[in-house]
Amino acid sequence: MQSCKHCKIQIRGNKACCPLCGGPVTGTPDNPAFPVIQAPALSRLTMFRIALLLFVAFEVTMVTMKILGKDHFTWIPLAMVAAVFAIIDIAITCYYRYNVLKMMTYQVYLGMIVSVIVDIFTHYHGWSVIWVLPACFGGLIVATIIVGVALRMHFDDFSLYIILNTAVSFLQLIPYFCGKNKFPMPFIIMQAAIIVLFLGTLIFRAREMKEASSKFFNV
Amino acid sequence: MAHGSEWYRLDNAAKVVPSTMAGTDTRVFRLVCELKEKVDPAILQAALNETLLEFPHMSCYLKRGIFWYYLNATDEVARVTEDSKAPLRNIYMPGRTNLLYRVSYYGRRINVEFYHVLADGTGGYIFLRSLVIHYFCEKYGMDPATMIKDTSSVDEKQSDAFSHFYEKKKSARKSLDILPKKAYQVRGVPDANVQSHLIEGNVSVKEMKTVAKQYGVTIGMLTTSLWVEAILKTMDKNRYKEKIAVNVPVNLRQYFPSETTRNFFGVITVNYDPTHYDGTIESILPDISREFKEQLTEDNIFRTMNSFAELEHNWAVKMIPLFVKNAGVQFVNHVISNGVTTSVSNVGKVDMPKEIAPYIDRFAGFMACRTVFIVIMTYGDNMNFGITSSFTKHRVAMNFFRRLTELGVHVEVATNDYDAEVK
Numbered sequence: 124m125q126s127c128k129h130c131k132i133q134i135r136g137n138k139a140c141c142p143l144c145g146g147p148v149t150g151t152p153d154n155p156a157f158p159v160i161q162a163p164a165l166s167r168l169t170m171f172r173i174a175l176l177l178f179v180a181f182e183v184t185m186v187t188m189k190i191l192g193k194d195h196f197t198w199i200p201l202a203m204v205a206a207v208f209a210i211i212d213i214a215i216t217c218y219y220r221y222n223v224l225k226m227m228t229y230q231v232y233l234g235m236i237v238s239v240i241v242d243i244f245t246h247y248h249g250w251s252v253i254w255v256l257p258a259c260f261g262g263l264i265v266a267t268i269i270v271g272v273a274l275r276m277h278f279d280d281f282s283l284y285i286i287l288n289t290a291v292s293f294l295q296l297i298p299y300f301c302g303k304n305k306f307p308m309p310f311i312i313m314q315a316a317i318i319v320l321f322l323g324t325l326i327f328r329a330r331e332m333k334e335a336s337s338k339f340f341n342v
Numbered sequence: 343m344a345h346g347s348e349w350y351r352l353d354n355a356a357k358v359v360p361s362t363m364a365g366t367d368t369r370v371f372r373l374v375c376e377l378k379e380k381v382d383p384a385i386l387q388a389a390l391n392e393t394l395l396e397f398p399h400m401s402c403y404l405k406r407g408i409f410w411y412y413l414n415a416t417d418e419v420a421r422v423t424e425d426s427k428a429p430l431r432n433i434y435m436p437g438r439t440n441l442l443y444r445v446s447y448y449g450r451r452i453n454v455e456f457y458h459v460l461a462d463g464t465g466g467y468i469f470l471r472s473l474v475i476h477y478f479c480e481k482y483g484m485d486p487a488t489m490i491k492d493t494s495s496v497d498e499k500q501s502d503a504f505s506h507f508y509e510k511k512k513s514a515r516k517s518l519d520i521l522p523k524k525a526y527q528v529r530g531v532p533d534a535n536v537q538s539h540l541i542e543g544n545v546s547v548k549e550m551k552t553v554a555k556q557y558g559v560t561i562g563m564l565t566t567s568l569w570v571e572a573i574l575k576t577m578d579k580n581r582y583k584e585k586i587a588v589n590v591p592v593n594l595r596q597y598f599p600s601e602t603t604r605n606f607f608g609v610i611t612v613n614y615d616p617t618h619y620d621g622t623i624e625s626i627l628p629d630i631s632r633e634f635k636e637q638l639t640e641d642n643i644f645r646t647m648n649s650f651a652e653l654e655h656n657w658a659v660k661m662i663p664l665f666v667k668n669a670g671v672q673f674v675n676h677v678i679s680n681g682v683t684t685s686v687s688n689v690g691k692v693d694m695p696k697e698i699a700p701y702i703d704r705f706a707g708f709m710a711c712r713t714v715f716i717v718i719m720t721y722g723d724n725m726n727f728g729i730t731s732s733f734t735k736h737r738v739a740m741n742f743f744r745r746l747t748e749l750g751v752h753v754e755v756a757t758n759d760y761d762a763e764v765k
Contacts, residue, residue: 124754130740130743130744130747130755131744131747131753132543132743132747132753132754132755133752133753133754133755134754134755134756135754135755135756136756136757136761137761137762137763138757138760138761138762139760139761139762140760141760142541142736142755142757142759142760143541143736143739143740143743143744143755144740145735145760152762154449154450155449155756155761156376156448156449156451156542156756156758157425157429157448157540157756157757157758158424158425158426158448158758159761159763160426160427160428160537160758160759162534162535163535166534166535166536167535167536168534168536218436218437219436219437220437221435221436221437221438221439222436222437222438225437226437277414280439338349338405338407338412338414339407339408340407340408340409341351341407341409341410341412342409342410342660342661
């Protein structure tokens with residue numbers, strides 16, 4: 124066993140120095156109590172710093188180009204905003220990488236918000252509420268069912284996403300009643316399909332949905 | 343075994359655990375049993391499968407609800423692996439459906455790591471004890487029924503003792519009392535990879551008893567005093583106005599009859615005023631002994647138990663959505679953490695059946711933390727100090743073990759860093 128003459132202790136394993144004082148050790152190494160842990164080549168903090176640096180460098184480059192180009196590059200503001208959303212999207216993907224459904228749901232919601240914002244800031248033609256939102260809600264619910272079945276998840280693990288998405292899809296009534304949806308047919312057809320799908324799920328899987336709700340809403 | 347649709351509410355102490363994870367404080371604890379022979383992984387896996395029949399509630403995933411987290415039962419059993427990754431690393435990762443414990447081996451050591459949502463130190467020890475008994479029964483064909491004296495049912499093991507013993511009339515501490523004054527914070531260079539450093543010191547119980555007898559205190563008080571002194575020696579003089587506050591978890595099963603293996607502990611805080619320190623252990627021991635006596639009263643223990651239970655009985659708190667609660671808990675935890683310097687947890691004397699006692703060398707425990715944390719476990723004549731540090735240098739541990747050797751105690755140290763193979 125190794126030992127440290129400064130700390131007057133016996134040391135297990137094969138140490139380069141005394142783990143307490145950093146001084147030299149004497150004696151022969153023996154059975155270690157812990158495995159040798161190799162430090163990762165790239166820490167999570169370093170990866171975060173690299174991503175942040177790339178983002179900041181991109182934004183600064185865009186501002187510089189805008190100043191030098193004297194408004195010649197009209198696409199620069201759009202590229203800068205897109206970079207912000209790209210970084211948010213990457214963050215969502217990293218954070219929810221173990222939960223495909225949640226990652227997918229948040230990304231689709233983010234996409235819907237972006238489409239509405241872009242529509243509003245490009246002289247509002249209404250394409251976001253007419254086409255994008257109904258397609259996204261319908262597609263998201265169908266994709267949720269497909270992913271849940273494909274990953275062999277318990278029904279109560281993905282039924283709550285169906286309930287949530289169905290409930291949130293009714294927010295499309297706001298632009299409809301405010302007169303912002305000039306061509307409501309896609310929204311009405313898709314919403315009717317969503318309601319039928321939800322009621323069908325409720326009829327066939329009522330017990331599981333109740334159980335899932337009791338867990339989810341437990342106080 | 344549990345069915346996939348079964349689920350459990352979190353006990354009162356566990357409710358705040360997921361919100362308080364940060365950095366190296368992953369809220370994971372590790373219990374170790376070191377044998378006198380090499381561990382056979384296949385037998386350990388078979389023993390784990392057997393053990394889980396008695397502890398089905400250990401097999402579950404943590405899920406988020408609207409108001410609270412909950413545990414979803416599963417039939418999945420952990421796979422025994424060789425210990426090769428960082429200890430006390432995250433077990434729970436939001437969104438990931440994985441078991442909340444892991445079992446590994448390394449040489450002669452069996453390691454079980456638990457996420458604190460699942461069990462406290464005593465609950466974890468009961469599980470490890472059963473695992474080790476099953477291991478030797480599998481290996482040498484012994485009968486576990488003669489060794490496992492535990493008669494508690496599965497329901498008793500998974501019961502929420504906080505709720506069971508809660509009495510509204512015996513009110514908990516007033517809300518403002520739980521927010522402590524700022525205490526000294528141990529400083530150091532944090533690990534770049536946010537990994538915990540484990541320092542394990544092994545001493546003779548006889549030698550420790552001799553020293554404790556010399557000072558007329560218990561081993562627990564002596565250890566706490568030595569730990570406080572080790573921290574004092576790292577303090578700058580101009581910080582002596584900041585108190586040293588030591589959190590000491592108390593096993594509530596000693597006070598309330600319960601067979602639960604889930605969380606059932608309270609916490610007392612032992613304070614020390616550094617201005618009383620004159621360079622001798624004699625200037626610390628009386629203060630620490632007095633603090634222990636004042637804190638370990640029946641009334642105080644009841645209040646600490648009730649303070650956890652009140653969380654569940656407060657409708658205003660219950661109805662706040664989880665993401666808001668998480669933010670609140672993180673803030674309160676930050677304030678509370680600033681009022682704590684360190685923690686000393688004495689799991690106590692480990693008792694194993696006489697048939698398998700000759701095969702076991704020692705037990706050890708480690709708890710993830712923000713700064714430094716010491717866990718004491720005793721088995722036979724081996725007293726083990728399991729120190730967890732989030733720093734790369736171990737000044738507090740050095741002061742602690744150097745003081746022990748000065749007092750005539752022989753110390754054997756093992757750590758998971760400074761290995762010759764790693765430059």
